[in-house]
Amino acid sequence: MVESEEGASLSEQLLESSRRNNTELLLSIKSALGNDQVKLSELINSTHEVITNNSPLHIACHSGHWEFIDIILDIEGVEIDPANREGDTPLHVAVRYSADEPEHGTFVVDGMLDAGSDPRIKNKHGLKPIDYVNKDNDKLRDLLESAEYAISMEIPPEQQLQNGDDEDDEGSASDSD
Structure with a gap:
């Protein structure tokens, strides 16, 4: 792995960048990898x-x-x-953060959900992110409930094919009124 002058690997630098919200360091890591999305995502993952x-x-x-x-x-x-060692996703962690910083925490959670974080994932204790919402944070609870509901309403592509492909009723299902 490429090392900086201080001897820290890119992974170590990435962890440090995440701890300090050091976007300059993160951008220098991206640059060191030639802004290659594949190399960068592999490093992060x-x-x-x-x-x-x-x-x-x-x-x-x-x-x-x-x-x-x-x-x-x-x-x-x-x-x-x-998932980390406890089975928590970053969304679990962001919801816990919202206990101390309700407004900013809700903002972070909203951004994570917009990016596709799954609010239905349970950790090793059988708890979903919504289970960590403070009782008085209705806005965050509503946000997570809405995200769960939206996901539950999505029909996976393989089911869409099955639903519209009935052997006994070759294509006539769409013609019924």
Whole structure:
């Protein structure tokens, strides 16, 4: 792995960037990789803290580092729902952050949901992100409930094919009124 003058690997630099919301360091990592989306997403997806297995996205969500998160979410191929040692996704962590910073936390969670984070994922304790919402944060609860509902209403492409492809009724299903 490429090392900086200080000897820190790109993974170590990425973790440090996520801890400090250091977007300049993140952009220099992107530049060091020639702004190659594949190399960058592979680096991000393979970088984790040793003990907690937190990804850079987990770390940034823990502190509400939106600037870092926003750049990461724009990189094609980045896994946005990786699980840490406890099975928490970055969305779980962002919801916990909202307990101390309700407005900014809700903003971060909204951004994560817009990027495709799945609010239905349960951690090792069987809890979804919504289970960590403070009782008095109705806005965040509504946001997560709406996201779950929207996902539940989506019909997977393979089911769409099955629903419209009935052997006994070759194509006439769309003609019924």
